[in-house]
Amino acid sequence: MSTQTIEVDGLRQRYGDFEAVRGIDFEVPAGGLFALLGTNGAGKTTTIEVLEGFRKPTGGTVRLLGADPWRQRKALRPRVGIMLQESGLIGDLTVAETVDLWRDLHEQPLDADDALKQVDLLDKAGVQVRQLSGGQKRRLDLALAVVGRPEVLFLDEPTTGMDPEARLATWRLIQDLVSAGTTVLLTTHYLEEAERLADRIAIMHRGEIRILGTVPEVVAGHGDRITFRVPSHTPIDTLPRLDGLAPEIAVADGLPTASYTLSGGDPDARAHRGVASLVAWAAETGVTLDRLAVRPASLEDVFLSIVEETR
Numbered sequence: 001m002s003t004q005t006i007e008v009d010g011l012r013q014r015y016g017d018f019e020a021v022r023g024i025d026f027e028v029p030a031g032g033l034f035a036l037l038g039t040n041g042a043g044k045t046t047t048i049e050v051l052e053g054f055r056k057p058t059g060g061t062v063r064l065l066g067a068d069p070w071r072q073r074k075a076l077r078p079r080v081g082i083m084l085q086e087s088g089l090i091g092d093l094t095v096a097e098t099v100d101l102w103r104d105l106h107e108q109p110l111d112a113d114d115a116l117k118q119v120d121l122l123d124k125a126g127v128q129v130r131q132l133s134g135g136q137k138r139r140l141d142l143a144l145a146v147v148g149r150p151e152v153l154f155l156d157e158p159t160t161g162m163d164p165e166a167r168l169a170t171w172r173l174i175q176d177l178v179s180a181g182t183t184v185l186l187t188t189h190y191l192e193e194a195e196r197l198a199d200r201i202a203i204m205h206r207g208e209i210r211i212l213g214t215v216p217e218v219v220a221g222h223g224d225r226i227t228f229r230v231p232s233h234t235p236i237d238t239l240p241r242l243d244g245l246a247p248e249i250a251v252a253d254g255l256p257t258a259s260y261t262l263s264g265g266d267p268d269a270r271a272h273r274g275v276a277s278l279v280a281w282a283a284e285t286g287v288t289l290d291r292l293a294v295r296p297a298s299l300e301d302v303f304l305s306i307v308e309e310t311r
């Protein structure tokens, strides 16, 4: 028997003639937090909707807690918490009435005040839902997703519209839930969110998973970056090549910045070698390497390189 809480095997999903998900595979073990990142329209929500049992896959198989979410949706429902991208909150109800309505659907729900306290909405208990701000509605959605003490939690862009403080508090709540053993599948456009929370991530683009692994695994193959401000009066074509590469030039704060991505050779030594030849060039030509920086590739670099590959 599989020990994976979520199993996705060759999943395909069509909408008419359009194939939104084109054969993806991933697994999430019990107590894991997996983040699906990707471009708009990549197929993240569609994937989550299949796992939630809202859609029948057009190809491949998915298993949730060992069951088929499409056929066994009713049995799975009490074990699963769902925070959709667009909530179906009822504007006329108060926050407390909304939580009570959800509590009634579960056998051993959290205490209503505890659920609201977790998302810092206790002081809004008597307020009508329609009077909440966008970020407060997201927080109420989260309270409703966790009120039934779910074993698995699906969070579709949970912190969109939240202010930085609410986002941080939400991250803490998610981390606490994972520490307590909840399995979480999260989609997000915030790379920092994925880096902070997820033990593994996948980046989707146009219905496919382009890369999957821990964040260090995902960035490992994408080299080291060396950047510096191009000194004024220095023609771009006089800048040196490093490892045979000409720099990419981007404008930051109104000034051109040169950037090299070194990905060949010994990963432990290539940044040192690159900086050494750059410094030698600077000494020879008498230029100052303003804002010289060396860093490994970031998740953002990987994300952008995946998107740009297929432009």
Ligand SMILES: Nc1ncnc2c1ncn2[C@@H]1O[C@H](COP(=O)(O)OP(=O)(O)OP(=O)(O)O)[C@@H](O)[C@H]1O
Residues within 6 Å of the ligand: 015, 018, 020, 038, 039, 040, 041, 042, 043, 044, 045, 046, 047
């Ligand atoms: N009900 C539907 N009918 C037809 N096409 C759909 C439907 N739902 C989604 N799509 C299409 O499928 C593709 C994937 O959509 P999906 O919502 O899964 O992407 P996503 O990765 O969640 O995007 P975003 O980050 O913008 O939320 C998109 O091209 C979208 O237009």
